[in-house]
Amino acid sequence: MRDVAVIGVGNTKFGELWEYSLRDLFVEAALKALDDAGVDMIDSIYVGTMSSGMFVDQEHIGALVADYVGKKHVPALRVESACASGGFAFRQGLIEVAGGFSDIVLVGGVEKMTDTEDATFALSSAADQDNESYFGATFPALYAMIARAHMHKYGTTRDQLAAVSVKNHNNGSLNPDAQFGRKITIEAVKKSVMVAEPLTILDCSPVTDGAACAVICPLEMAGKFKKKPIKVIGTGVATDTIALHSREDITTLKAVQLSADRAYQMAGKKPGDIDLAEVHDCFTIAEIVVTEELGFAEKGKGGLLVEEGKTALDGEIPINTSGGLKSKGHPVGATGIAQVAEIVRQLRGEAGERQIDNPKVGLTQNMGGSGASSVTHIFEVV
Amino acid sequence: MSVPKTWRGEKYRYRLEAVKCTGCGKTYMPARAVCPECGSRDFEDIKLPAEGKIVTYSMVHVGPAQMQFEVPYAVAIIELENGLRLTTQIVDTQNKELKIGQKVRMVFRKIQEDGKTGVIGYGYKAMLAE
The missing domain is CATH 3.40.47.10 (Thiolase/Chalcone synthase)
Structure with missing residues (x-):
């Protein structure tokens, strides 16, 4: 098992962001995280979202974010564990890098909650x-x-x-x-x-629109990038x-x-x-x-x-x-x-x-x- | 709320039918195929007692859209006399103080409706026994 480090992070502002769609949110956070790391190429993406289906009628989030982040054909998978979807997405990326299947992975999470009238009902699922x-x-x-x-x-x-x-x-x-x-x-x-x-x-806690992303890679590669690596x-x-x-x-x-x-x-x-x-x-x-x-x-x-x-x-x-x-x-x-x-x-x-x-x-x-x-x-x- | 989904719940929601693990004696509602306590797959059907007590509770002031008409309403975790716990509402609580440990008995009530023309969902609620 390889040691893994976080080399980039980024997020949108959090709040009622009426001008942002789900994909706008994810892309802004992803680009900030990639720029923070100074990385362009990625091997795969994991994205956590609890209920894009109930909040914005959109599933198949892995492919959608890979497309809009501009990373054609990279493996991408949506991870769901309710409000812990982001944390579980991080862990899946970690396992993939630690296991040697990928080197540079974008792990992120997103939720667009203000496009639905009854967020309480969606959350109760x-x-x-x-x-x-x-x-x-x-x-x-x-x-x-x-x-x-x-x-x-x-x-x-x-x-x-x-x-x-x-x-x-x-x-x-x-x-x-x-x-x-x-x-x-x-x-x-x-x-x-x-x-x-x-x-x-x-x-x-409130109903919020927002996204956050991190870029991870093997610790042995982490010194090559812009920022001080943080080891997991x-x-x-x-x-x-x-x-x-x-x-x-x-x-x-x-x-x-x-x-x-x-x-x-x-x-x-x-x-x-x-x-x-x-x-x-x-x-x-x-x-x-x-x-x-x-x-x-x-x-x-x-x-x-x-x-x-x-x-x-x-x-x-x-x-x-x-x-x-x-x-x-x-x-x-x-x-x-x-x-x-x-x-x-x-x-x-x-x-x-x-x-x-x-x-x-x-x-x-x-x-x-x-x-x-x-x-x-x-x-x-x- | 689909009609078959309503049928599937009738056994326990209407009649408090549950199962008891023949391996360790723990009871479950709804029925399960595997006992998470002892791993047994053998269960016998039982009827739950209607008497129980309040384990914890909350008065809900903001409900989901289909229940907003009845706020404030009391939600509680009830422990029945055989140890089984469930979540439901406590009815007729106006001007009454709720307390942990209070005795209740289970009653049959309307739970929610799916618009003006959809399925009406029924099931168990609790009522203060004293």
């Missing part, structure tokens, strides 16, 4: 359609039920949930590509429109029951824990070795539970971790320096690759106003549905 969505359980409702159970079992508070959103909006205000570049307060989160109790609209040192994925109710403990996300354990083991790292992480904060409660599963906090203490400022930009373990899904935006298929782009920029020292002090090791965690799939990657400065 990532849950168990027959046994959850049919009965009226929306995604906010599923995470709200996790939140309620976590509050009941561990004493997690309403203010701790809100603190995640406040922190991520703070970080997003320093990210020019973020959908919401404004700071908010705990009070504003609690007083915003109720979605699914106890979660308000400011506990939820760990990858891990896991699945869990599709329905939330089938899990023994509603307050844990077992797939997240397993995907992290597998990545830590491959990387030879432990939670204390990680300098910063981009995690899947689709809802505020998700970031709290995920930080526990990643080993940054004891089980049940994730709320305290954020409340005490330990996950802030200047904290012990900065989480979601990009603004996270909450503030940067959540174009579902693009999210996993956008996380990689943020970690690569931080490890290169290119994160501008939100740059943290000299990080060496970064982690990304991206999950699908109510945690039925999760993918974790660990990156290190060479």
Whole structure:
């Protein structure tokens, strides 16, 4: 197995981008990533998208993006694992390069969500359609039920949930590509429109258009390109029951824990070795539970971790320096690759106003549905 | 919502019919071909108890288009007396406070309709027992 490095990253601005189609989004991110690396030739493409069929009535995304990126006849495949499609696309590219089948691979993710009237319905297809969505359980409702159970079992508070959103909006205000570049307060989160109790609209990630791409190649070739290569040192994925109710403990996300354990083991790292992480904060409660599963906090203490400022930009373990899904935006298929782009920029020292002090090791965690799939990657400065 | 899809769900949605693994005793609804706990492929048919309790819940204020007419509505994970868990709505919750651990019983209700002329979907919901 060959060592692999990220040599280029690029993304569109995230937001309600009325003038962009799905293909416009992907092509802009792809060209930025290729230019960042200084690469013209690629051997193949993997593209993550959750539901281009339901969002814009378009399938066959692999061929479409290869055509419009101007790479005639290259192998290209669409990867889907709901909101973790981007992270899983990254892993498929990684496997292809590590295995020696290809040298230079473009891995990307895209979602065009604002062309449909009912994004909530399309998103609910990532849950168990027959046994959850049919009965009226929306995604906010599923995470709200996790939140309620976590509050009941561990004493997690309403203010701790809100603190995640406040922190991520703070970080997003320093990210020019973020959908919401404004700071908010705990009070504003609690007083915003109720979605699914106890979660308000400011506990939820938004509907977003956007794309992100990365270029990867064998580490031994990586020195030839423009930018400082960032080595991929760990990858891990896991699945869990599709329905939330089938899990023994509603307050844990077992797939997240397993995907992290597998990545830590491959990387030879432990939670204390990680300098910063981009995690899947689709809802505020998700970031709290995920930080526990990643080993940054004891089980049940994730709320305290954020409340005490330990996950802030200047904290012990900065989480979601990009603004996270909450503030940067959540174009579902693009999210996993956008996380990689943020970690690569931080490890290169290119994160501008939100740059943290000299990080060496970064982690990304991206999950699908109510945690039925999760993918974790660990990156290190060479 | 297709008509055959509705038929396929009638067994469990209308009658709470489930299966019990003969290997480890775990119950599943809908029925499965393989037990994820013990790997057994042998199951016996059972009828689920109608009594259970609330494991967790949320009051939904923004629903999908086909359910927006009934917001706010309560969604919960219910654990039935034999340990099986399912997701459904709790009916008649106006002015009542919901709590984790509260007793409920399963009732038969309309779930959703597919426009003015499409299939009407029925199934189970929960009602507070006390």
